[in-house]
Amino acid sequence: MINFKFSRLGFCENPQISTFIHTPRIVCGLRNGPRKPMWRKRVLSTEAIQAVQSLKLAHNSSKLEHVFSTKVCRLLKDDLLDTLAELQRQNELDLALKVFDFVRKEVWYAPDLSLFNQMIMMLGKNKMVEMAERLFVELRNEGLEPDTRTFTEMIGAYFKVEKVSKAMDTYELMKASGCDPDKLALTILIRNLEKAGEGTLSAVVKKECAKYFDYPQKFIEEVERKYPRRKSVVLL
Template sequence: MLTNTGYSPMRIQSIQTPFGFDKAQLRFATTTITCGLRKPLRTRRRTDGVLSTEAIQAVQSLKLAAKNPSKLHQVFNSKLNRLLKDDLLDAFAELQRQQHLDLALKVFEFIRNEAWYEPDHSLYGDLMLMFGKKKLIDKVENLFFDLIEEGLKPDTRAYTELIGAYLKVDMIDKAMETYESMKASGCIPDELTLTIMIRNLESAGRDDLAAVVKNDCVEYLDSPKKFLKEVARRYPKRLRLNLV
């Protein structure tokens, strides 16, 4: 779990009302809708294109100590404490690329306590994407709420990663609630958001909900008919052009 999650009751009320759930309820996982539309995460690289020796050594040491809490603590004190900002961020990204997500989350907690740290949508978005792919819904939800608690307003990507995670485990009602909350907040769904929604809703046999999202394309996209034709071309087995 992430640190610094002490939400005040007033702030939780403002966050939860649009979604219709509370944190005690945010522990779900079921089965089987795919939404792998995003490209693989790219590791941050230094300007010379190579991770520094210090960053590589830190990643290797973390992996070796992963199953031993006392050794892991030593690695944080002896290795990570000495890393420069860029090297620490590189190590964080490399752990994600290698799918060591629990270690990446611990490094992120460490980063959040650094003097130079400022809340960053992209750091949260990368983790939400990776945990969503693993169907770890509670992790994605916690990251979404922590993002808000750190003073960031959820952006299009944060909402999209949460929606995609719900669809990944067939939590269609939650995905739709989040989608409606996204629109109500003034955050604009982009083509990726709409594609994920349409593709997965139709794959789940929910043509009624897919039609709602398709109609939204008129409001949110400059060329909705062109967009829907392209989506139908890319996913011809399930999608139909049905723009009112």
């Protein structure tokens, strides 16, 4: 009988087994879009796995510098980007930011809006709004222009820290910039405005859905069904 031992990344560590077993990770949500079959997903290379593990084990600045100079700097482009993506997946914010800055200094780096969008999403998730705002400015300094996804991530970040007016300002800026809000953006707006008790603003956003969808009422009903309003409790 063979005993199987699995690492945190899902690899079988038994030396008698030459292959690896990958545990599927199911993620649901509009942001991620349709899921591709798991076997088509890119698998982390040994070098990328070692880099992630070494970064997480480096508990001070000198050890981090050593990891960057001995492991991270030797990674090929795809492996380096995979390392960044894996740190984002594990919500290792500080390490992801350091690798993100490292990527932007590489000779092969070309301004990439998707990288900024992923980092802004991560920062918003962790309520680091000021840093997300900084990246929003920096992407423009690199010659990029925010798209619908960028504005949506900023809107979500503001709602995370209950800055409703900032979220609405960003929504207006999105439209003024020529970016049509998609279902994700409008869902985030409607859901969070109603959660914040901003029924009037929510009604305005719902009315504007007619500009972007053929069947706006159906979309609104789906949002309300998925995220029902909380009923207030009256104490007698």
